Each structure stands twice: as C-alpha cells, then as structure tokens.
Amino acid sequence: MRSSKFVRALPAAVMAVLALTAGQAVAAPSSAAPAEHTAAARVVTYDASGAAEFKDAVSKGAAIWNESVANVELKPAASGQQANVRIIADNGWPRTLSTGLGRGTIYFGRQAVDEGYNTVRISSHELGHILGLPDMKPGPCSSLMSGSTAGTSCTNPYPNTAEKAEVEDSFGLVGAVTAAPRMYRD
Numbered sequence: 001m002r003s004s005k006f007v008r009a010l011p012a013a014v015m016a017v018l019a020l021t022a023g024q025a026v027a028a029p030s031s032a033a034p035a036e037h038t039a040a041a042r043v044v045t046y047d048a049s050g051a052a053e054f055k056d057a058v059s060k061g062a063a064i065w066n067e068s069v070a071n072v073e074l075k076p077a078a079s080g081q082q083a084n085v086r087i088i089a090d091n092g093w094p095r096t097l098s099t100g101l102g103r104g105t106i107y108f109g110r111q112a113v114d115e116g117y118n119t120v121r122i123s124s125h126e127l128g129h130i131l132g133l134p135d136m137k138p139g140p141c142s143s144l145m146s147g148s149t150a151g152t153s154c155t156n157p158y159p160n161t162a163e164k165a166e167v168e169d170s171f172g173l174v175g176a177v178t179a180a181p182r183m184y185r186d
Contacts (some may be wrong), residue, residue, distance in 0.1 A: 044130070046058070047077045047087065048076065065159070069167050069168050071167070090107050101131070125157075132170040133167065
C-alpha cells in the first residue's frame with residue numbers, strides 16, 4: 001500500500017525537480033576538479049562579439065574563473081546560441097547589469113583602461129558580478145572585488161578564497177539562480 005502512494009507521488013516530484021532546474025545547462029565536473037567538488041557545474045555562456053579590443057581579456061578572465069571554481073563554468077556561446085551574458089565595449093566606466101545569477105550585460109568601459117587599469121582584472125572583476133559578487137570597496141589588491149580602489153598598480157585578476165567560496169555556494173544552491181537584477185558600476 002505504501003509503495004503505491006510513492007509510485008503515484010513520483011511523477012509530481014519529478015516534475016517539481018524539473019521545474020526548479022529548467023533552463024540550467026549542466027556539465028559533468030572535469031577530472032581535474034578538486035575532489036571536494038562533486039556537484040555538476042552550471043554552464044554560463046557569454047558572447048564577447050561586442051567586446052572589441054577586449055575579447056582576449058574576456059577570455060582570460062573567464063579562464064581564471066574556470067580554474068578557480070567548480071560549480072560554474074564560463075563558456076563562449078556557440079554560433080547562433082543565445083548567451084547568458086553579453087560583453088560590450090564602450091567609452092564609459094566598466095559596469096555590469098546583472099539580470100540574475102549568471103545572466104546580464106557587462107560594459108567593458110575604455111575609461112578605466114585609459115586611466116591605466118589592467119584589462120584582465122577588469123574582466124575578472126565584472127565576471128565576478130555576473131557570478132553574484134558585490135563590490136568590496138575599499139579593499140586591497142588581494143580582493144578581486146575591491147575593483148578600482150586597489151589602484152592602477154594592482155593587476156591581480158584572481159578571486160581570493162572568500163570570493164571563490166561565495167561563488168561556489170551561490171552556484172551550489174538550486175534556488176540561487178533566481179537572484180534579483182542589480183547594476184554594478186565600478
């Protein structure tokens with residue numbers, strides 16, 4: 001009798017799980033991932049076709065995040081695929097309009113580059129906003145999310161331990177993918 005109730009409830013449970021994970025692409029963790037990361041990575045695609053002279057910096061920033069965390073993977077969108085993130089070069093200050101965890105638009109502003117800020121650090125920092133991290137200003141160069149307050153001499157494009165842990169936690173939670181839209185101006 002008990003098993004028949006379970007069998008009747010199973011389709012509803014499966015549908016609930018599917019509804020919670022709809023729209024999420026997953027990939028198996030790479031064999032190089034640390035052993036403590038057993039969850040599949042959520043793939044966040046990006047389109048850097050509008051990044052102009054900053055395309056290489058965007059690729060390097062994505063690679064830094066990919067080697068730093070396991071619960072999310074940044075990948076260039078395939079041809080014809082709608083990307084989760086668009087990166088656009090403009091003449092303003094770098095900023096990110098996050099429309100939810102792993103989604104939004106990055107404006108790769110030339111103003112900061114013209115003032116001497118490192119392009120790969122800018123890319124990593126703005127991708128950090130897409131991954132759910134707020135600015136941590138003022139802050140030291142060891143904090144990626146300290147952004148411009150670390151000064152033009154700071155070229156560190158790597159997230160620190162706390163920043164990595166926050167991204168891992170955010171992408172390890174199913175409900176986190178519905179984060180509210182935010183605008184970050186660095």
